[in-house]
Amino acid sequence: MRLTRQTNYAMRILMYCAVNDGRLSRVPEIAAAYTVSELFLFKILQPLVEHGLVETVRGRNGGVRLGRAASTITLFDVVRVTEENFAMAECFENDATECPLVDSCALNSALREALNAFFAVLASHSIADLVKERADIGSLLGINFEERRAPAA
Secondary structure, rough: OOOOHHEEEEEEEHHHHHOOOOEEEOHHHHHHHHOOOOHHHHHHHHHHHHOOOOOEEOOOOEEEOOOOOOOOOEHHHHHHHHOOOOOHHHOOOOOOOOOOOOOOOHHHHHHHHHHOOOHHHHHHHEHHHHHOOOOHHHHHOOOOOOHHHHHOO
């Protein structure tokens, strides 16, 4: 199974926000970190916001942040929100009627089992798992931690 580019970048947005915890992340900063367009990220953010994975703060000093703790957002949560179709073969489609074996096919059963195993692995990993114990991830993303520690004026 191949995940879409949208899912890939949805996970990257969430990772960026997890590393930048305690501070709003701005879309231009995220776009620069991953060298993608802001418009592309805005399109990806919409379903993340709708499903509570990300919160937006409007205004001049606005940005985005995780909608809940990174440890509670699984990779399966992200995939479920960003992927449209999990059909691994034509017979997975709701209107599949061309194959005479569609109701009793062992291939269909095996593929469903494989898909469920894939989902189980994704459900066992969180966004926090992707970023914890990787001290250099913030600097690789261009996040300035010194700026975060500066006292408020």
